[in-house]
Amino acid sequence: AQSVTQLGSHVSVSEGALVLLRCNYSSSVPPYLFWYVQYPNQGLQLLLKYTSAATLVKGINGFEAEFKKSETSFHLTKPSAHMSDAAEYFCAVSRAQKLVFGQGTRLTINP
């Protein structure tokens, strides 16, 4: 069965610092991977997705993620954190039209 594991339920960074949110996947076949962001009391918004076209995927709001098959990872990064990035971030793998989500990482930005 396909699954994702997000390492770190809470990440705190200073404004302007690098953001790194970790996601490792488990899949016996090439996965389709997604990062979604959820702001308080809202639904999920797609940040980016990997569909095997390119290993480095650029998304919205300055985020990007790199697919590393050897490490079974799809970590999300942003060079410089902004206060508006504070939210919950979910990594997900898709198979047969179902999204399987990780438990999420809450990102806090310190001024």
Add this chain to the structure above:
Amino acid sequence: DTGVSQDPRHKITKRGQNVTFRCDPISEHNRLYWYRQTLGQGPEFLTYFQNEAQLEKSRLLSDRFSAERPKGSFSTLEIQRTEQGDSAMYLCASSLGESGELEETQYFGPGTRLLVL
């Protein structure tokens, strides 16, 4: 381009009551999905439709849960005889269904937050 909408946004009910939620997908989208998200967890798949056909149901969808999409447009999710364990955010998503992509992007609505007292 309107996104996925859900109604109501919040629902408080007493244990044992029935509740019904509505989801309106993006207009040209043929696939519609329901997920449940409990506090501190990621969303979990419940069921999905291709047009009006319900193609898959999760084991999480007990007999008290029923979902419909009668005309292939909006969908309803009904929970009968609610229990306190049903308290969660219920998320609806839709995708195009005809893009040719193997795994399409799902677009989510704002969710309905249910509290069962």
